[in-house]
Amino acid sequence: MEGQYATLKDVAERAGTTAATVSYILNGSTKRYVSEDMRRRVEAAAKELNYVKSSAASSLKGKKRKIIAVLVPQFANQMFTELVLGVERVADRYGYILSICNTFDDPQRELEIIKRMQGQRVDGYIITPSKDGGKNTRQIRKIGVPMVVVDRLLNISEDYFLVSAQNYESTYMAAEYLLKRGHRHIAFIGWKADFGGLERREQAYRTILGEYGVTGEDQIVYNGEFTEESGEELTARALAEHPEITAVLYAYNIQARGGVDFLSRKGIRVGQDLSVLIIGAPDWVQTGNNHFTCVDLNGTGMGIMAAEMLFDIINNDQPIAPYQKVQEATLKEGDSVCQL
Amino acid sequence: MEGQYATLKDVAERAGTTAATVSYILNGSTKRYVSEDMRRRVEAAAKELNYVKSSAASSLKGKKRKIIAVLVPQFANQMFTELVLGVERVADRYGYILSICNTFDDPQRELEIIKRMQGQRVDGYIITPSKDGGKNTRQIRKIGVPMVVVDRLLNISEDYFLVSAQNYESTYMAAEYLLKRGHRHIAFIGWKADFGGLERREQAYRTILGEYGVTGEDQIVYNGEFTEESGEELTARALAEHPEITAVLYAYNIQARGGVDFLSRKGIRVGQDLSVLIIGAPDWVQTGNNHFTCVDLNGTGMGIMAAEMLFDIINNDQPIAPYQKVQEATLKEGDSVCQL
Numbered sequence: 001m002e003g004q005y006a007t008l009k010d011v012a013e014r015a016g017t018t019a020a021t022v023s024y025i026l027n028g029s030t031k032r033y034v035s036e037d038m039r040r041r042v043e044a045a046a047k048e049l050n051y052v053k054s055s056a057a058s059s060l061k062g063k064k065r066k067i068i069a070v071l072v073p074q075f076a077n078q079m080f081t082e083l084v085l086g087v088e089r090v091a092d093r094y095g096y097i098l099s100i101c102n103t104f105d106d107p108q109r110e111l112e113i114i115k116r117m118q119g120q121r122v123d124g125y126i127i128t129p130s131k132d133g134g135k136n137t138r139q140i141r142k143i144g145v146p147m148v149v150v151d152r153l154l155n156i157s158e159d160y161f162l163v164s165a166q167n168y169e170s171t172y173m174a175a176e177y178l179l180k181r182g183h184r185h186i187a188f189i190g191w192k193a194d195f196g197g198l199e200r201r202e203q204a205y206r207t208i209l210g211e212y213g214v215t216g217e218d219q220i221v222y223n224g225e226f227t228e229e230s231g232e233e234l235t236a237r238a239l240a241e242h243p244e245i246t247a248v249l250y251a252y253n254i255q256a257r258g259g260v261d262f263l264s265r266k267g268i269r270v271g272q273d274l275s276v277l278i279i280g281a282p283d284w285v286q287t288g289n290n291h292f293t294c295v296d297l298n299g300t301g302m303g304i305m306a307a308e309m310l311f312d313i314i315n316n317d318q319p320i321a322p323y324q325k326v327q328e329a330t331l332k333e334g335d336s337v338c339q340l
Numbered sequence: 341m342e343g344q345y346a347t348l349k350d351v352a353e354r355a356g357t358t359a360a361t362v363s364y365i366l367n368g369s370t371k372r373y374v375s376e377d378m379r380r381r382v383e384a385a386a387k388e389l390n391y392v393k394s395s396a397a398s399s400l401k402g403k404k405r406k407i408i409a410v411l412v413p414q415f416a417n418q419m420f421t422e423l424v425l426g427v428e429r430v431a432d433r434y435g436y437i438l439s440i441c442n443t444f445d446d447p448q449r450e451l452e453i454i455k456r457m458q459g460q461r462v463d464g465y466i467i468t469p470s471k472d473g474g475k476n477t478r479q480i481r482k483i484g485v486p487m488v489v490v491d492r493l494l495n496i497s498e499d500y501f502l503v504s505a506q507n508y509e510s511t512y513m514a515a516e517y518l519l520k521r522g523h524r525h526i527a528f529i530g531w532k533a534d535f536g537g538l539e540r541r542e543q544a545y546r547t548i549l550g551e552y553g554v555t556g557e558d559q560i561v562y563n564g565e566f567t568e569e570s571g572e573e574l575t576a577r578a579l580a581e582h583p584e585i586t587a588v589l590y591a592y593n594i595q596a597r598g599g600v601d602f603l604s605r606k607g608i609r610v611g612q613d614l615s616v617l618i619i620g621a622p623d624w625v626q627t628g629n630n631h632f633t634c635v636d637l638n639g640t641g642m643g644i645m646a647a648e649m650l651f652d653i654i655n656n657d658q659p660i661a662p663y664q665k666v667q668e669a670t671l672k673e674g675d676s677v678c679q680l
Contacts, residue, residue, distance in 0.1 A: 004483045005461055050483045055459035056396025067456060075425055078623075081415055088415075088442060097453055100440040102428060113437050116407060119395035120460055121345055143390045144344045260628040270629075283418075284624035288600040288632065289610070 006049035014045035022046075026053070056121065066096045068310065069117040071127040073105040074226070077254060078282035079299040080128065083150060086303020087126055094311055096123070105226075107132035114140065124310050126303075128152055131195040146313040148306045152196030159322040161313065163306040165297040167197050170329040171204035174249055174277045174295050177331060179212045182340030183247040183275060187220040187238040189231065189259060190251035201251045201279065220245065224255070231255030232262040239274075246275060246340060253280030260292070275337040291334035302327040346389035354385035362386070366393070396461065406436045408650065409457040411467040413445040414566075417594060418622035419639040420468065423490060426643020427466055434651055436463070445566075447472035454480065464650050466643075468492055471535040486653040488646045492536030499662040501653065503646040505637040507537050510669040511544035514589055514617045514635050517671060519552045522680030523587040523615060527560040527578040529571065529599060530591035541591045541619065560585065564595070571595030572602040579614075586615060586680060593620030600632070615677040631674035642667040 012019045025042045055065045072080040103110040107130045124146035134156040148161040178186050188205045222238050224230035250256035256278045270276050281296035305325050352359045365382045395405050412420040443450040447470045464486035474496040488501040528545045549559050562578050564570035590596035596618045610616050621636035645665050
């Protein structure tokens, strides 16, 4: 037995024959002669024991499991549930199922999951890597298991398959939207993530503000943790330390949630007393009474792109040269930004 | 090779020896004599080929994979992402990882996933079943693989391990909240799901309204599909056909989202012109400008309960008799209900 699962040997024992004969019969082979009596005994034994062939069975060697491992860093972040739904849509067309795992952005956990998935012999990986993603994926890359990186960069020198979000353009677009409406004292609230391409969001903010003549200390940047509490705390500090602020640009949706809850509790009227723009578009941003202007990074689109890239690799007999794609972000207007 | 993965045989070939010897050496056995030279050749070959032991390897027979399969019906439904996070918290303590799969509430897909997970020899299942869940889980139940059902009932006669939400009490509590504030013309908007225990929500509405003398045609029930579009459509119809309505009770958060977006577009002021109460508590319900009174079914709590139940089964040498638990729902007041 393998836990509760019956093995080929268990079936053979019950039918009074060898594992080889059982395998032969259950695989429907007709090359050798097998008596009807033996055939019936083996089939009955398999049925009684509820035998299901292990996907690792030697008779299946070379056959794909048709399982893709998807590693996401934060399950509570709607962008990743959207990404997964996008991947699923494509995987479904090819008859593959997904095995979704949450790494919690923890390098050690990420490594453990990858090792476990290797043991399970999954056919491919779609991964949003932690800061040690390069190191953790070394073995699967060396082996050449199909892999596509999504949303964050991998800190390695070689080329690799990548689908990225528009980290730079999204924030540039958002800050520009505010600047065009007369805002000059704009707080940037973000995450201290100096890895994976995410630092491009702050860079875009600083660059375009500079283009509009807002430089030095007039660039108001607060970076913290990737939590709602941090978003609230940074918002409170920004407004207290810089009462001249007319707009807040939240670079991450998780922090934004804490921030807008704070504003609501303080009775600050968004779109009137203070303008708000959010990078990211989880449900709450534009539902019910919420009509926050936001930039949707299009997680579903990223997922679809990544899966199509992965199946391009999987279904190709020859190895293909790594290539990269970018999912375009979309600004979605709401009523949270006023003209100054 | 198994796809890209090197097998024991590949390593043996490269090292110029047998698979048995390779297995012996890599498992660190010291019972037989092996020359240092052979040991070095095998270790070098394994390293060159990036060999990772298949979790199905015979040397690991009897050992657990330490993987739990979690089957959810709708990834876009935040209650299930909460459930998964709850399960993870517990699984992590036991060193298990989760393999999360979305069944899309499709019986055929659900069956396919279960078969695939059986082939992968996962150690246990946590499943929110489709309407054919009883049939689809028959084989794993017969084998006795640890399994806990969550949120929906399984249509079978035998006992089974179950963690349910308070489908009845949640809706009773919600309707009572409205009735106590003077509302008598309350629309119930729900899903035509006549399976799995979900029909208890409408039953609770009808029961308590009856207790308050609201009977027959004064019980205003609209059932549709589990989509935002349906929520919007049913809301529009209810208000058009029953202008006497003073409150709407949304029994499902997905429909509620469509409904409140419709109300917002029509300029209907929730908490003033119309009261709203929602069963379910996804982020958008109480974030920013949204302060909808709701009943939280506590998906995280359900996940924690289900996982603890599963590990109770897994870690027990003896089979244990199935038992059931109920996760309490919590009413969370907002400002969407006015006193009549």
